[in-house]
Amino acid sequence: MAQADKIKIIARISSVFSEKFGIPRQSGLAGNISRIIFEEEFRNPDALRGIEGYSHLWLIWKFSESERETWSPTVRPPRLGGNERMGVFATRSPFRPNPLGLSSVELVGVEKTDMGHTLLVKGADLLDGTPIYDIKPYLAFTDSHDDAVGGFSDAKLSYSLKVDFPKELEALFCPADAAVIHELLAQDPRPAYIDDAERIFGLAFGGRQIKFIVFGDTLTVIAVE
Amino acid sequence: MAQADKIKIIARISSVFSEKFGIPRQSGLAGNISRIIFEEEFRNPDALRGIEGYSHLWLIWKFSESERETWSPTVRPPRLGGNERMGVFATRSPFRPNPLGLSSVELVGVEKTDMGHTLLVKGADLLDGTPIYDIKPYLAFTDSHDDAVGGFSDAKLSYSLKVDFPKELEALFCPADAAVIHELLAQDPRPAYIDDAERIFGLAFGGRQIKFIVFGDTLTVIAVE
Numbered sequence: 278m279a280q281a282d283k284i285k286i287i288a289r290i291s292s293v294f295s296e297k298f299g300i301p302r303q304s305g306l307a308g309n310i311s312r313i314i315f316e317e318e319f320r321n322p323d324a325l326r327g328i329e330g331y332s333h334l335w336l337i338w339k340f341s342e343s344e345r346e347t348w349s350p351t352v353r354p355p356r357l358g359g360n361e362r363m364g365v366f367a368t369r370s371p372f373r374p375n376p377l378g379l380s381s382v383e384l385v386g387v388e389k390t391d392m393g394h395t396l397l398v399k400g401a402d403l404l405d406g407t408p409i410y411d412i413k414p415y416l417a418f419t420d421s422h423d424d425a426v427g428g429f430s431d432a433k434l435s436y437s438l439k440v441d442f443p444k445e446l447e448a449l450f451c452p453a454d455a456a457v458i459h460e461l462l463a464q465d466p467r468p469a470y471i472d473d474a475e476r477i478f479g480l481a482f483g484g485r486q487i488k489f490i491v492f493g494d495t496l497t498v499i500a501v502e
Numbered sequence: 503m504a505q506a507d508k509i510k511i512i513a514r515i516s517s518v519f520s521e522k523f524g525i526p527r528q529s530g531l532a533g534n535i536s537r538i539i540f541e542e543e544f545r546n547p548d549a550l551r552g553i554e555g556y557s558h559l560w561l562i563w564k565f566s567e568s569e570r571e572t573w574s575p576t577v578r579p580p581r582l583g584g585n586e587r588m589g590v591f592a593t594r595s596p597f598r599p600n601p602l603g604l605s606s607v608e609l610v611g612v613e614k615t616d617m618g619h620t621l622l623v624k625g626a627d628l629l630d631g632t633p634i635y636d637i638k639p640y641l642a643f644t645d646s647h648d649d650a651v652g653g654f655s656d657a658k659l660s661y662s663l664k665v666d667f668p669k670e671l672e673a674l675f676c677p678a679d680a681a682v683i684h685e686l687l688a689q690d691p692r693p694a695y696i697d698d699a700e701r702i703f704g705l706a707f708g709g710r711q712i713k714f715i716v717f718g719d720t721l722t723v724i725a726v727e
Contacts, residue, residue, distance in 0.1 A: 279510040279543045280633075282564065284600040286505045303644035318504045319599060324575035326589035332651035337562060337602055339507065350549035364551035366637045374544060375509040377562055377636045379604070381645060408505070411602045412591045417650040419528035420606060425642040426557040 286339070286408040287319045293454070295405050296481035297342050299466040302355065303369065304380035305400040307460040308453075312388075313396040313409065320393035331384055333415035334398065338378045339408040343371035355468065378403070381415055437463045441497040449485075449501050458482055462489065462496050511564070511633040512544045518679070520630050521706035522567050524691040527580065528594065529605035530625040532685040533678075537613075538621040538634060545618035556609055558640035559623065563603045564633040568596035580693065603628070606640055662688045666722040674710075674726050683707055687714065687721050 292311040294300045301307050313336075315321075328334075351362040352370040365373050382398035389395075396412070415421075440462045447455045458480075466480055477499065480487040488500040517536040519525045526532045538561075540546075553559075576587040577595040590598050607623035614620075621637070665687045672680045683705075691705055702724065705712040713725040 279512065279541050281508045281510050282633075282635075283506045284509055284602070286507070287599050303641060305644050316504050319573075321575040324589045324591050326576060326587070327592035328589055330651070331592065332649075333647050335604060337604065348544075350546040351551060362551070364549045364553055366549050367552035367556065367639055369638055369641065373636060374512050375635050377509070379560060379562065379636075379638060381647060408507075410507075410600050411598060411604075413594055413604060414592055414652070415647060415650045416528060416594065416652050417648060418652065419530050421646045421648050421650065422558050422606060422640060423642060423646045423648050424557075425640045425646065426555070427639070427641050427643065 284410050285318075286316055286410065288313050288315045288409040288412070290314075290336075290338070290401060290403045290405070290407045290409060292401060292403055292405045292407075293457070293483040294403070294481070295484060297404060298468070299461060299480035299482070300404060301402045301461060301464060304382055304402045306402070306464060307457050308399055309401070309457045309461075310385060310453075311382075311398050311401040311403065313398060313412070314390075314392050315395070322389075322394045325387055325394055325396070328384065328396070328414065329387055331414040333381055334384050334396070335411075335413040335415055335420075336378075336380045336382060336398075336401065336403070336409055337411040337413075338380065338403060339410065340371035340373075340376035340378050341407055342404065343376050345372060345376075348372075348374040377410070378407075381420075436465070438465050438491065438494055438496045439463075441495055443498060446498050446501050454483065458487060462487075462498070465491075465496070467491065509635050510543075511541055511635065513538050513540045513634040513637070515539075515561075515563070515626060515628045515630070515632045515634060517626060517628055517630045517632075518682070518708040519628070519706065520709060522629060523693070524686060524705035524707070525629060526625075526627045526686060526689060529607055529627045531627070531689060532682050533624055534626070534682045534686075535610060535678075536607075536623055536626040536628065538623060538637070539615075539617050540620070547614075547619045550612055550619055550621070553609065553621070553639065554612055556639040558606050559609050559621070560636075560638040560640055560645075561603075561605045561607060561623075561626065561628070561634055562636040562638075563605065563628060564635065565596035565598075565601035565603050566632055567629065568601050570597060570601075573597075573599040602635070603632075606645075661690070663690050663716065663719055663721040664688075666720060668723060671723050671726050679708065683712060687712075687723070690716075690721070692716065
């Protein structure tokens with residue numbers, strides 16, 4: 278058996294994503310704002326001293342919905358249509374030997390609340406309540422590689438849907454949330470392996486369900502519940 | 503007490519850095535080649551299928567020399583001269599609530615050995631034998647932020663030493679290693695808090711000790727043992 282170590286949950290995220298379905302497939306793909314709330318043991322404003330000098334942060338977090346007892350060497354990435362198998366270390370799939378997620382987010386600010394000092398971040402692809410193990414500053418000189426070649430995940434990035442979001446439904450949200458919902462829907466939040474033109478899909482967002490259908494390359498919002 | 507989770511060691515790195523002292527302060531700062539050797543349980547070539555399509559990888563690893571029972575909310579980053587205290591989450595310091603390291607490396611190749619399929623990577627800032635928890639592809643569209651503002655760590659990056667490496671000592675290394683040693687020395691591997699012009703320092707590299715002194719902005723190699 279492989280040697281195991283213990284890591285502590287230092288914080289949790291509070292986000293608009295209450296369901297796995299519909300979360301952007303990577304960070305930075307939508308402009309949603311989330312809040313990082315520290316666990317009591319780590320609720321110390323000194324630990325954040327100087328963090329406002331950074332525009333971006335790294336989060337190392339737990340794929341809490343994806344824990345498995347065993348691991349599989351290959352996975353089927355949704356970006357490839359869900360039919361092709363890739364090595365798990367060649368993907369960012371949640372189903373990996375250790376359920377560790379890695380996301381860069383924009384730091385919007387530090388805010389004092391009745392749960393201590395919290396971090397407001399933009400673009401996180403984390404489910405509401407996700408445990409966080411570490412927060413680090415993003416250092417462009419070592420972390421940024423604009424010229425990095427991205428293997429198969431480059432291929433399907435440009436694909437997006439036209440979004441038809443009727444004004445009267447859009448008006449149920451504040452303008453910032455409506456813009457984020459547009460971004461999420463344009464990225465086609467349907468599971469890759471479902472190809473059923475008859476089906477009504479639902480995107481959970483901030484406690485609401487946004488119901489939509491897709492025909493061809495157009496997604497139409499039909500109800501908000 | 504904070505909730506704790508278990509994570510498994512999936513691999514270890516084999517690198518030229520046998521001592522903490524002298525390791526580049528971040529990944530990518532020197533062109534040294536390291537080898538990632540999977541633990542037996544994770545030694546499966548299928549898990550690497552497709553990885554050669556990527557130029558860069560992320561390693562999430564263990565600061566195995568920096569484990570502590572308790573955590574301190576502030577640290578003294580060497581880049582600031584070791585005298586100023588910063589919040590631990592505003593630094594990449596090894597002394598953090600969870601000893602997790604994050605490094606991007608260049609993928610040089612996949613190589614079959616008698617310890618299974620291994621990954622050759624360039625620029626890793628990991629001590630020889632460091633345990634690795636996860637390996638992920640670097641995805642430029644979500645991971646690269648050239649415009650990220652880097653807080654205080656931007657400030658001291660341009661600083662480097664002139665290196666005087668006598669030809670007869672340099673000739674003890676193959677040209678590729680000699681070039682890496684030049685890069686490591688130019689980055690001033692002395693501990694930030696030691697300011698002792700009389701002192702002889704040693705850099706461990708691939709089982710050898712490179713002895714040097716520093717006067718002003720010039721580092722002179724005086725012996726290789």
